[in-house]
Amino acid sequence: MRYKCTVMYDGTTFHGFQAQDGIKTIQGEIERALLIINKKPVTIHPSGRTDTGVHAIGQVFHFDSEIDMGEENMRNAINSRIDKAIYLTKVEKVSEEFHARFNAKSKEYHYLIDFGKYNPFNRNYRYYCRFRNVDLKLFKNALSVFVGEHDFRSFTKNQKKENTVRIINSIDFEEEGTLIKIKFIGEGFLHNQIRILVAMALEVGRGKLSIDELKAIMEAKNRLLAPKIAPPNGLYLYKVNY
Amino acid sequence: MRYKCTVMYDGTTFHGFQAQDGIKTIQGEIERALLIINKKPVTIHPSGRTDTGVHAIGQVFHFDSEIDMGEENMRNAINSRIDKAIYLTKVEKVSEEFHARFNAKSKEYHYLIDFGKYNPFNRNYRYYCRFRNVDLKLFKNALSVFVGEHDFRSFTKNQKKENTVRIINSIDFEEEGTLIKIKFIGEGFLHNQIRILVAMALEVGRGKLSIDELKAIMEAKNRLLAPKIAPPNGLYLYKVNY
Numbered sequence: 001m002r003y004k005c006t007v008m009y010d011g012t013t014f015h016g017f018q019a020q021d022g023i024k025t026i027q028g029e030i031e032r033a034l035l036i037i038n039k040k041p042v043t044i045h046p047s048g049r050t051d052t053g054v055h056a057i058g059q060v061f062h063f064d065s066e067i068d069m070g071e072e073n074m075r076n077a078i079n080s081r082i083d084k085a086i087y088l089t090k091v092e093k094v095s096e097e098f099h100a101r102f103n104a105k106s107k108e109y110h111y112l113i114d115f116g117k118y119n120p121f122n123r124n125y126r127y128y129c130r131f132r133n134v135d136l137k138l139f140k141n142a143l144s145v146f147v148g149e150h151d152f153r154s155f156t157k158n159q160k161k162e163n164t165v166r167i168i169n170s171i172d173f174e175e176e177g178t179l180i181k182i183k184f185i186g187e188g189f190l191h192n193q194i195r196i197l198v199a200m201a202l203e204v205g206r207g208k209l210s211i212d213e214l215k216a217i218m219e220a221k222n223r224l225l226a227p228k229i230a231p232p233n234g235l236y237l238y239k240v241n242y
Numbered sequence: 243m244r245y246k247c248t249v250m251y252d253g254t255t256f257h258g259f260q261a262q263d264g265i266k267t268i269q270g271e272i273e274r275a276l277l278i279i280n281k282k283p284v285t286i287h288p289s290g291r292t293d294t295g296v297h298a299i300g301q302v303f304h305f306d307s308e309i310d311m312g313e314e315n316m317r318n319a320i321n322s323r324i325d326k327a328i329y330l331t332k333v334e335k336v337s338e339e340f341h342a343r344f345n346a347k348s349k350e351y352h353y354l355i356d357f358g359k360y361n362p363f364n365r366n367y368r369y370y371c372r373f374r375n376v377d378l379k380l381f382k383n384a385l386s387v388f389v390g391e392h393d394f395r396s397f398t399k400n401q402k403k404e405n406t407v408r409i410i411n412s413i414d415f416e417e418e419g420t421l422i423k424i425k426f427i428g429e430g431f432l433h434n435q436i437r438i439l440v441a442m443a444l445e446v447g448r449g450k451l452s453i454d455e456l457k458a459i460m461e462a463k464n465r466l467l468a469p470k471i472a473p474p475n476g477l478y479l480y481k482v483n484y
Binding site: 008009010055084085086087118119120121123125 | 250251252297326327328329360361362363365367
């Protein structure tokens with residue numbers, strides 16, 4: 001029996017998604033609950049990992065279990081046994097052919113950046129940008145450079161990866177006062193890619209870099225030229241499309 | 243030199259306001275910063291304490307220091323040295339006659355209760371009420387019983403207090419979807435009073451208690467008859483009026 005689960009989490013107090021012995025992770029927490037329900041170890045398979053401090057509104061994972069339970073019952077069984085920072089919004093029984101990672105067609109990530117006054121209640125949920133001289137139009141134009149198919153080798157932590165070409169379908173903006181929500185949709189993203197793109201576009205917005213220089217950095221395929229990274233607490237895995 | 247400070251805090255990770263050796267508290271955190279700035283110990287005097295998990299939007303405290311610094315400089319000096327869950331929104335130099343506790347004319351507290359779907363991002367910032375059969379009109383009517391001058395002995399943790407008569411000036415409601423914000427304004431509140439009032443009004447909303455029975459419990463001046471308490475994470479000290 002294969003179960004597909006959609007899950008929200010506040011990543012603040014977790015050391016990322018991937019299970020690690022003796023460390024509090026999203027996967028570790030969910031597998032701990034599944035061990036109780038299943039009475040033997042169960043491995044969950046996410047659409048992809050998220051880093052420490054990164055949040056999810058619609059992360060997806062699947063797991064197999066011999067236990068045949070109603071979808072809502074399974075959802076309640078897991079929700080009642082996990083840390084309250086994690087919450088399954090949907091559980092579906094799917095065919096054995098479904099795979100949360102391999103079947104993902106595209107992903108939507110949101111990055112929240114706030115140029116306004118600090119509010120301690122939001123500190124873990126958006127990036128309070130302390131730069132006061134950011135030209136928002138330039139910032140957005142810089143981000144738009146990344147739409148389309150590009151080799152993002154300059155903008156990822158994992159330089160060892162052979163293929164760093166990715167397609168970003170769209171980058172859209174939603175504003176609410178001083179808060180800007182940046183919506184990235186793409187087939188897949190490299191490790192730290194979105195956080196590096198946001199930080200480098202900010203350099204353009206601050207006048208530290210021109211759009212042409214940003215394009216040249218992308219062409220150079222060298223992370224040393226893009227050494228900035230925006231904090232994880234502004235990033236949300238919003239949706240996985242299948 | 244006396245400084246009056248207005249402070250916001252996310253109380254989630256603190257063991258309340260009051261300083262306690264070896265325990266993370268709001269007061270302890272602020273006094274630690276003031277020790278660095280002042281180069282000798284400084285005691286702060288709040289308008290009143292808040293409990294573990296209770297938040298503040300506009301808590302006020304004062305302290306004395308020989309250091310004569312501009313108001314904004316002092317604010318920045320403290321903010322840059324404290325836990326990011328605490329944030330001073332205002333610092334004012336005041337006369338030696340000002341006292342944050344003794345001069346407080348009234349206080350406004352907000353209690354946030356949500357009858358809708360759980361969202362892990364709000365879990366520390368509102369009370370997700372799991373009762374599904376609450377009559378909101380009855381709930382509000384029950385709360386209105388408390389407006390005016392009453393002996394709230396049945397509704398406080400601290401039964402030893404000699405005088406438990408308090409005046410609640412008003413209780414107002416603001417609704418946004420399934421979220422209800424309850425605004426309490428009064429000259430002063432007893433320990434745990436608001437959380438007990440909310441929980442007991444919920445008992446009325448659930449049909450477990452009539453309004454007359456609630457009034458009788460108030461008359462009885464006996465906490466054993468009011469054994470419920472709403473969680474701290476929905477409570478905010480919103481404003482102190484001088």
